[in-house]
Amino acid sequence: MTTTAQELxxxxxxxxxxxxxxxxxxxQSLxxxxxxAKEARQARRLLRAGDRVLELGSGIGVITAVMAKTEGVTIWSYDANPHTVALARRVAAAxxxxxxxFNHGLMTAGQPETHSFYIRRDFWMSSMLESQGPYEDVISLPSQNIDDFLVRNRINVLVMDIEGAERELLGSAALDGVERIFLELHDHLYGLAGVHDIFRTMTExxxxxxxxxxxGPCVLFTRDDGVVRSYCPDDL
Known part of the structure; x- marks a missing residue:
């Protein structure tokens, strides 16, 4: 990472x-x-040529841009915060x-509904949870049905960093056609019981x-291809 007064x-x-x-x-973290940093390391290994990716929670688009460098991938990226969507588009253009x-919106399982989204100065704390802490603004957003989107766009990779909403979403969505799911766990929001729910749901x-x-909390779930992996200490 390098930075000057003109570039970052x-x-x-x-x-x-x-x-x-x-x-x-x-x-400061930038x-x-x-x-x-963890997400960036894993994202480079996550994708394959031709993957069709749905990303939920793009933030300022850093991980989006890392993934987009994989040859032949197509990415649909969503975030509920209009400010970060604008920044992510700027990063992509640069x-x-x-x-x-890039899209401003929400994905949920089941019938579309209107949800409250709480915007915080530290945008990575913005979420649908009012109880998560003080917020600067609250906006109302209609949701889209994630399963309809996955099937319609032939998505095979799902990437999520949605501040705790992954527990409910994964517990309710069918996820047809998806081969890999990369997400950040948020045990500070739903505890180890929530982590257990996610692992159980993924197994089901x-x-x-x-x-x-x-x-750590950045985990990949994948369909079992039945191939036994060779021992490679560098991967463990």
Whole structure:
């Protein structure tokens, strides 16, 4: 990661941002290179040529841009915060990325409904949970049915960082056609019981925890291809 008064680069992605665009906490993580470092490492190994990806919770688009560098992938990216969607589009443009469609919106399982979304200065704390802490603004957003979207767009990879909403979403969605799910767990919001619920749900849906492509709370669930992996200490 390098930074000057004119440029900021993190995980190989150019960021045309200033300290005024984000909170001081997030700006510090950007200039030190710690911002989404685990996610960036795993995202480089996550995708294969031709993957069709739905990303929920794009933030400022850093992980989106990392994923978009995989040859032949197509990404649909959603975030409920209109400010971060605008920043993510700026980041994509600065890096010449044309295989991502950024959208302002929400995905849920079941019938579409209108939801309250609480926007916080540290945008990675923005969520549908009022109880998560003080917020700067609250907006109302209609949701889309995630299963309809997955089937209609032939999505085979789902990427999520949605501040605790993954527990309910994964517990209710069918996830037809999806081969890999990469997400960040938020045990500070739903405890170890919530983590257990997610692992149980993934098992019921036919997904297996992939230890070689997971790191701490950033975990990958994948369909079992039946192939026994060779021993590789560097992957463990």
């Amino acid at each position: 680069t993190i995980h190989g992605i150019d960021l045309p941002l200033t300290a005024e665009d984000v909170s001081p906490v997030i700006w 200039i030190t290179g710690s911002y989404e 890096n010449g990325i044309k295989n991502v469609t 849906r036919g997904f297996i925890y992939d230890p070689r492509n997971s790191s």
